[in-house]
Amino acid sequence: LDEALIFEVGTRETTGVDLPDVPDVRMRLGGTERNKPIDLPGLAEPEVVRHFTRLSRMNYAIDMGVFPLGSCTMKHNPRLNEKVARLPGFADIHPLQPVGTVQGAIELIDTLAFWLKTLCGMPEVAMSPKAGAHGELCGMLAIRAAHEAKGDARKRVLVPESAHGTNPATAAFCGYDVDSIPATPQGRVDLAALKAKLGPDVAGVMITNPNTCGLFESELKDISDAVHAAGGYVYCDGANFNAIVGKVRPGDLGVDAMHINLHKTFSTPHGGGGPGSGPVVFSAALAPYAPLPFVRKGDEGYELVEEEQVAAGSHKGSFGRMVAFHGQMGMFVRALSYMMSHGADGLRQVAEDAVLNANYVLRQLEDDMTAPFAESGPCMHEALFSDEWLDGTGITTLDIAKAMIDEGYHPMTMYFPLVVHGAMLVEPTETESKANLDAFIDTMRALARAAKAGEVERFHEAPFYAPLRRLDETAAARKPKLTWSEPEVAKAAE
Amino acid sequence: LDEALIFEVGTRETTGVDLPDVPDVRMRLGGTERNKPIDLPGLAEPEVVRHFTRLSRMNYAIDMGVFPLGSCTMKHNPRLNEKVARLPGFADIHPLQPVGTVQGAIELIDTLAFWLKTLCGMPEVAMSPKAGAHGELCGMLAIRAAHEAKGDARKRVLVPESAHGTNPATAAFCGYDVDSIPATPQGRVDLAALKAKLGPDVAGVMITNPNTCGLFESELKDISDAVHAAGGYVYCDGANFNAIVGKVRPGDLGVDAMHINLHKTFSTPHGGGGPGSGPVVFSAALAPYAPLPFVRKGDEGYELVEEEQVAAGSHKGSFGRMVAFHGQMGMFVRALSYMMSHGADGLRQVAEDAVLNANYVLRQLEDDMTAPFAESGPCMHEALFSDEWLDGTGITTLDIAKAMIDEGYHPMTMYFPLVVHGAMLVEPTETESKANLDAFIDTMRALARAAKAGEVERFHEAPFYAPLRRLDETAAARKPKLTWSEPEVAKAAE
Amino acid sequence: MRYLPLTDTDRQQMLSAIGAADIDTLFADVPESVRLDGPVRELPPHASEMAVERDLGRMARKNLTASDAPFFLGCGAYKHHVPASVDHLIQRGEFLTSYTPYQPEIAQGTLQYLFEFQTQVARLTGMDVANASMYDGSTACVEAIFMARRITRRKRALISGGVHPHYVSVAKTLTHFTDDVLDVHTPVLRPGAPGDDLDALIAAIDEDTSCVVVQNPNLFGHVADLGALASACHEKGALLIAVVTEIVSLGAVRSPGEMGADIVVGEGQSIGGGLNFGGPYLGLFACNQKHIRQIPGRLCGETVDASGKRGFVLTLSTREQHIRREKATSNICTNSGLMALAFTIHMSLLGEAGIRKLAALNHARACQVADRLGALPGVTVLNDTFFNEFTIRLDREARPVIRHLADKGVLGGVALGRLYADDGDIENCVTLAVTETVTDSDIDALVAAYEGALSC
Amino acid sequence: MRYLPLTDTDRQQMLSAIGAADIDTLFADVPESVRLDGPVRELPPHASEMAVERDLGRMARKNLTASDAPFFLGCGAYKHHVPASVDHLIQRGEFLTSYTPYQPEIAQGTLQYLFEFQTQVARLTGMDVANASMYDGSTACVEAIFMARRITRRKRALISGGVHPHYVSVAKTLTHFTDDVLDVHTPVLRPGAPGDDLDALIAAIDEDTSCVVVQNPNLFGHVADLGALASACHEKGALLIAVVTEIVSLGAVRSPGEMGADIVVGEGQSIGGGLNFGGPYLGLFACNQKHIRQIPGRLCGETVDASGKRGFVLTLSTREQHIRREKATSNICTNSGLMALAFTIHMSLLGEAGIRKLAALNHARACQVADRLGALPGVTVLNDTFFNEFTIRLDREARPVIRHLADKGVLGGVALGRLYADDGDIENCVTLAVTETVTDSDIDALVAAYEGALSC
Structure with missing residues (x-):
């Protein structure tokens, strides 16, 4: 059944909100009063609840089943986290309240x-970045600020060809030239090629x-040493931190900056595409350049370092502010709730189970599908397949x-990373049971056999x-229709 | 897709709850310790969330569309009511706390x-009855107690043949003989027949x-007068109060007791079959016999009249306690929230819109279906059809x-009331829009024409x-299987 | 009005479509003399969400909540931690705003969880079958007494003094006008085993006894083996009805079924439910297969659909009022569907491992508190055995002590004078429940508060 | 661990299925020298729901919430009443736990509301199109500056002194390493029209100006007609970027689109969102049809499926980083999907009638408060015109006054010294916002608190 748009069913007269009467006062809008309708439809509350309930039922979600979208870490979102994030003490405080009234939040x-x-x-x-890509930007700005502080205007950033698209986009955003590093046949960064560049x-x-081929960059420490020796810094894209949390610390690998997607590793809900949250950890070398605001423990409790304090001489090196206010507080509460629930032992178990699940899927399916890096050692929390096994099938x-949709699954990530032809990147995450994985594997095998x-x-x-059914994306892009407008017929009839 | 039972997927080892370690103490279970497994499956939290999310998606509900189930008043359930019912000050207080600590609740x-x-x-x-039928019981117990107090052991209760099944069941429960009153051809109680009995x-x-044929009993005041003159009391089944709230007061019609389904007229959610809540209003004649507990305003705030106070001489006539504690507090909060939201004006509008919607449906469909009481005047909030129009169709x-299910609707009430052959009782309620009703009417017309x-x-x-598809209810009743047990094959294999 | 979708234009169009001059034309059957000419005057007009929230919030804030105080009340209602996912799931519109599953094709969600619920309750209580829930424990209890009468065709029910006094009151009220005869034993606060009257009950069973009703753990927290009582019942052809008000106890204590009970009724609020000032709660009702046609209330059963797929329906409804009218097994027409759902979800999360650890934790915490309180001058712990609840006798009347504790912000138990209005000895007693939610600092606060109250 | 479904048996079976001796075999690529040999020692072990709730609850209770105090803060974040149904609906698992709608066949729920959202935002702002939301208002603002550069191929952005200082800071940070040149005007607290520098901006536009960025109502609450500025921009080939931090204002004030803006960015938190200590918020971004291929961020468009039915997809993704990599219009890869949903739901509830009444109510309440405060000795109201926010000058430094009020339980506005660290005059000023949530007694408490603070 189709669901009409609110513009097709609502009216300007209807409202689903009751408000007290407006007191009679001398208005002070200074001649800017609205004099034409906005043309927004309203609906009574029952119709709004139904509209969005029915819309929701057209979505697939983790709450419905396996969601093996590689690189996105679609894991269980505990409802405890939703509950604590809604405590009035966190949800109902203003970012500019006097610091003494928000000590618990800080x-x-x-x-x-x-x-x-x-x-x-x-x-x-740095806590304030609003999402992963925003965190990358934060990290790269710190690198650029560090070089600038040394009066060293470097121009190039090296990025492996398997990187997320945000990496080169971010580097370019900061004014850097992006230089691509090739991968070895084993799917890792080519250390020799990198050193040569x-x-x-x-910069x-x-x-x-772990990289987007699902592999741990076993030579990262050597890479870091080489980069540091050449006066550069190492930015690590932490999108795949889920695979190693509690097993190895990026700081021990020589990383200078890394963003952490709280909505991946620490399970704040993706919410249909956001909000995310992307704090960035820094090495001692980059720490002085981290952005505002900052938390500091003072004699009378927690303090916030903001523009005012910088003006007064604190945290002078900061490259500035990335966002209004203090970052994604709502996500912080959820992430901390998740981390406290797991504890040090549970977080380590997260990485182990995520990696175990991915390797289980990889090994069970490598005979029916093509696993290009199957010989490169165990995978981390994602299993990567290419489309070689589909050669000649026309599929x-x-x-x-x-076809996976018809089997009740959300598809895996398609055509990423670019280093593999027709890539299929499967990330089960640690919150899938063995029974779920077995059913998934059976389905994928059956599909593979049907395709062949x-x-x-x-x-x-x-x-x-x-x-x-399958949607026409080309038509959408050719003549973009981004907002609803009344059909011409109806307009003419008015 | 089928959804497995938790017993088919859970295991005894798995749990979706973390608990602190159990302190080491000297146990004091006195030899009653459990020594065999309970055999309850557990699931990790992600699997539990998915299981019940998927189950929910197999239900139809008001939140999804029109639910015209006659006599059940399936109206919009505002989420404000859910929110306020969960305020800790209401949801997290114990029924036996010292009265001074629960003044707001009282x-x-x-x-x-x-x-x-x-x-x-x-x-x-009386606030404590737990549901409509429980309220009926409360009312009839008060009537019986009132007669008993007068030393007048009456034996018979008159019940119209169109009554809900709970009416005769309740009367019988209180030890009364049930005597049926016939209806007039117009679908109302036959006053002359009643007087004769x-x-x-x-008693x-x-x-x-309004009665279950959807009609207002226009002679109720005369009935009351006659019953009172004969020394009896008038119990009113308030299931259909929705049609008249704010338009007429039952007390003005001579009613001595009436239960109010908070889950119907005042919109506390039906929750798949409960909890309900059925407070009972009483006339002055019956008030002294109302059950415990009772609220009383004292010098130091609100007091509760319970067994203790009765022993001390208060409310001596009460027929006793119907339920542990104070009734359905959670439903009280929701109902009051609903009533305050509507106010006196809104509640009156509720009745008017409910009646208008039902009449609109009745008049739009009476040509295609058979409306046996179409000539009896306007209907109240339900439109009743018989199956006469299906004669000869084999349907x-x-x-x-x-067939309505296939059109995306919940069916209307079927085969009730019994006074009409193949009854179809449609109750749209006031929370349906005209657009929804028009679509519903179109669908019913199309079905009627297709049937013919x-x-x-x-x-x-x-x-x-x-x-x-259609379920085999006969098989279910013939060899009832009320609990899950391991299939014999699996057992044998163990 | 935000909940009413009709606009004035709609209303006018609809009135003219049905040929009515105005809305009051549709109320013509309501005699004009009693028809109200406008909104009821004594009540306020409609209010915004903000205003309603503010008003109700003000009332809510006047109450001392169980989480804002060291909390030790039980006696039929228990504070347990309910996982956040439970409340999330029961609020899904498809559950919350659905009706009794009379149309099974579009109610499998409700029906399947009811089937799971029935199985969980049956296993926990050690019985063959359970119904789809009832209003609460007290009403389930009296329904069991009626059922025993129907089965045994005898009228005399023996009721232990350890049964919750509200349950006894309800049974008295509802049997007042029926043929049932209740023989209610007075509670005896025997040192070591308060409320234990198993021997007296055994002695009182006769050929006219339909059933014996006993609560385990009883109101005073005492827990006992019902085996001998069950045998005595069965010897005389009577049924044993076991009442369980703290269902968590079944994670640690042998089930009534294993002890020989014929019907088990209980209050399921502890699993999935909050305190809610006493309601809505969850009546549990379980019995053996041979009596299923005498069960009151709703039952869900397995069947198949037209294409042979497994499905669930309400079944055996020929027992019920909407079919049998005055000959029904009960007038009941509602269950506690949503509370049953909460129970099923919470129990699925717990599983065998969880409910057993939860029960062990409750017991251990209760033992700790009993030891601490028992060491105070002026306090005697009456129980030798208990699960998570026990009774103490103070050296003075208990109700003022409990009120004094409440003034200090400690909810220190139920003074039994609240439940037993007219007994001398019992007025000095307090029953305390201790669950997994109690912290060490709660215990310290409790002990300090009693010490303070009893030293003056 | 309640969130991890694998049992130890599962783990063993899976390891042997893949031929690994133990779990560390799978981490063989992590050099042993850096591999941790056990849980990180500085962090605690896993905790129960109860314990986590208790710990976080303790932190939450240390904060003075906006509902527990008479509350008058604004400056880019506003307290409005959000209907309960909004939060209910956004918590449905199908919305909450879904991903970016890359597979449109199973994401029509998300896509359709995004299409509705885009339409609502476009209509409110008076523009042709809007994107599917961005991180927040401040990042949307700097993206607009970049977009203006791409369109005009000019580098100089003129920024009004009335723009939120955080937005200005963000723009400064993000343009520091690009070619953009920011010309930021210093705010002037002109009596009657604080922060109004329209004339100065008009005078400063030149042939190298890519855009003028102006906020309306501005940070100090002043509201103005941008028509003349728009004409001046267009005459010189520059774009007018209008910033709206209080989106409710558009229910009462003419939209930037009607005033001639080319790009409108804003903060949508007021509709559907809570205060949340500053995040997550909702960046709004709207412009005219001709610039759609330069829009940053995600866009949803209408199309048809293989059977001809209407459907929605993400579109024009060739602008985006996952396709264009270093040549993308922005590195952005996330929107504020869930906040956009909350906005769409709340706005659907309000409708034309609701948003206009809401705006009227905000304005009227603000006028009342301005009149009351203006009557106090030591207080001067700077604004002649405003929507729901205005600025007052005190006869002393404002920050101690605001802290003093907070100690008395009144959150009495934002002392501008918090936002403008180094300006003398501005340190005596406070900006107050007044919304529909303010009661008469809140106003009385505010006035009394100021009176008290200023009389000592």
């Missing part, structure tokens, strides 16, 4: 910062570890993804059992 | 009592008003109901588009 930020620094083995953390104009490297990675057996229609036409 | 009960008494025009209310052994009558009321056109398969086999 304590929470400081506590979360302590957990993040400890797990990473790094001395400083190092030089006095290289740093951006390395994802693509996209078709496989859509030439059942093309089942794939080309998929999905059959979704709220909608 | 104030809430007293405030709700005031609203109910005022809307009904009656001087007393009155006599010194008649009272149980009248539903039944049940078939129509199941002989499209029998569409009806006999319906539903086609539901989580399950």
